[in-house]
Amino acid sequence: MEFKLTKKEPVTDEAIINEIKSVMNKLGKKQITIKEFDANASINSSTVTRRYGKWNDALIIAGAELSNTFYSDEELLSNIKDAWLKKGIQPTRRDMDNKDYSAISSGTYLRRFGTWYKALDCFVSYIAENKDGDSFELEVTNDFTNRTAIKHKTKRDPSDRLKVQVLMRDGNKCRICGAVCSGGLHNIHFDHIIPWSKGGETVLENLQVLCSACNEAKGNM
Ligand SMILES: [Zn+2]
Structure with missing residues (x-):
């Protein structure tokens, strides 16, 4: 007697992306949730997330229009700066969902950086850069009438x-x-x-x- 194994063919990347596209078409939506996908697709959403990591990343590859506005790293880090100034101390992830502190939600940070701590880690490097002209070279002046005036190197x-x-x-x-x-x-x-x-x-x-x-x-x- 011969044993036969049934081997399940792995779903190709192309098949996954096509399935997402076809569910978007079927529902007439430019963005679909995991729930909507599982209710309408022939493959499971866990197959998608195992392959692409994050649901939104798979959606982007499939050409979905995500409702989240795209923020540059500069915008995201600058917004942490504003939150820090408003709070006076290190803002928590939850603070970012508080409109009084932050214009960008914590979810956007988690999608970009993975964890809030990693976002803060990038922020520390960002804040250490001198981009705002806090210091500049001392101007050499030959204006002798002004010699007693204090010459500052900074604003x-x-x-x-x-x-x-x-x-x-x-x-x-x-x-x-x-x-x-x-x-x-x-x-x-x-x-x-x-x-x-x-x-x-x-x-x-x-x-x-x-x-x-x-x-x-x-x-x-
Ligand atoms: Zn005091």
């Missing part, structure tokens, strides 16, 4: 990127009295330790988080 106001660097180091706590500046950006002051008027530069080492009260008290000294 007076820190960029958002630099503000986040200060927040990453100090948290949202006042470096003088220790109060938590919980009212968002309104209560936080980015103070020049050596005052700008005395030649202090706008660099991380010369900036600190102060609450409104301490900032005002320092200003009156």
Whole structure:
């Protein structure tokens, strides 16, 4: 007697993509959910996700129009910067679903970066880059009438990127009295330790988080 094995032929990539397309056609939709696929297709959605990892990735290959707007990495990371400034401390994944903090939902970050932690990891490199012109070369000037004036290498106001660097180091706590500046950006002051008027530069080492009260008290000294 001869044994015969029945071997199931693997579904080809082409067959999977065609199946997604045909279900989209059948339902007249430009985007379909896993549920809709399983209710209408001859193959199971798990076959699709095993092959392509993420459902949306398979949809994109099949030419689906996803409702999610496409954001560049720059846009996604810049939005974390805004959320960090608004909250004063590291935003959580849930914060990204809070419209007060973030214009882009956490799901978009998870799709792009895999995990929220990985998104934050990219953000740390992003924020360390100096793209906002916080420092520039000192201008050589021959203007002798101006020789007593202080020449700064930096702009007076820190960029958002630099503000986040200060927040990453100090948290949202006042470096003088220790109060938590919980009212968002309104209560936080980015103070020049050596005052700008005395030649202090706008660099991380010369900036600190102060609450409104301490900032005002320092200003009156
Ligand atoms: Zn204070």
